[in-house]
Amino acid sequence: MEREDRTVYEGGQGEIIEKKSRFIATVKPVKTEEEALELIETLKKKYWDATHNCFAYIIGEGTPLKRCSDDGEPSGTAGRPMLDVLEGEALRDVCVVVTRYFGGTLLGTGGLVRAYSGAVRAGLEASVLITRQKGVKLQVGTDYTGLGKIQYLLGQRGVKILDSRYTDAVELDVLIPDEELAAVEQEITEATSGAAKLKVKETCVFALIGAEPVILEKKET
Template sequence: MDREDRTVYEGGQGEIIEKKSRFIATVKPVKTEEEALEFIESLKKKYWDATHNCFAYIISGGTPLKRCSDDGEPSGTAGRPMLDVLEGESLSDVAVVVTRYFGGTLLGTGGLVRAYSGAVRAGLDASVLITRLRGIRLLIGTDYTGLGKIQYLLGQRGIKTLESRYTDAVELSVLVPDEEIEVLKQEITEATSGAAKLEEKEKCVFAMIDGEPVILEGK
């Protein structure tokens, strides 16, 4: 992954109706093409009686892997528009299947593109999307005199505390994006006149979920 990217933390399902045709979008986070293909096959089995099960997925890497299928719809009216929505949201490591139950009225090329695009957006609206960041867990040791200054600096950068311990001194554990670590350490050192103890711990990939920092991958 890049320094930061967007992905699906928790998949969801959305549905729209166009001229009595049902379009059901199911979204899932995936890490490999094998996972994506297994997910697609499971949906085809679940919705075996559907008119179409179109799909799109993007797997991150040096060169992202992108695949899509119209599954019998006119060429370019389903899979490509679905992929365009994922790309427009800058998402990776995600797969989506849009299941269509034909309602008896033809939608035309433009109508199909709008319907499949709209279904994917409905699926994403029902999912939890996150921005993954590469960073470092920083351990900050301070006395109570320096605590307020440190909390102010963290607040200015939108950095929330992962863990905290209060004894005769204070120990804070925070997740800091790679590009901010050196500047933050310098600011804390200057604000506390060198009294704060700073220790870089493990590198990790993290995200803010419901306003709280969550480690996704430790390295």
């Protein structure tokens, strides 16, 4: 997995109106094509009276699986523009369904492309998007003399402290992106003249939601 790995953490729903036609975009994170197809069928049943239920999804790493459907709209006016928005946002493991209720006025090819693209953007704005990163949970053991130096170094790098334990010494659990681990370990070692004890407790995949880290996957070392 590359460092820049964008996906949907929490789906959402957005709606736009174009010449009295309603376009409702439902965005969800999916891991498999089966999950995407299940979502599409669920929404087709929910919006059974809609004129169209068009969809697009991107699933997997490397060369991901990509599918889209115009669901009866003129070819290339719905599914492909929807997929273009997802690709433009560099998202994967995501499915979006845009439900249209016809308002009585034809939009034309260009109007449909703008409407379906705009609906997807509205759906993404209502969702929580994240960038997944590989990282490690590093345990840092120190005496109270070295604590201030370590906290300063971590603060300078924006490294998040997940947990701290204070007894006769101090233990900190910190979350560090993979590519920063070697540098952080070296800086802490130099700042404490080798007194700090460093141990990688687990590897993980994490993301920042706002300023707060959320661990998405983890593996004990």
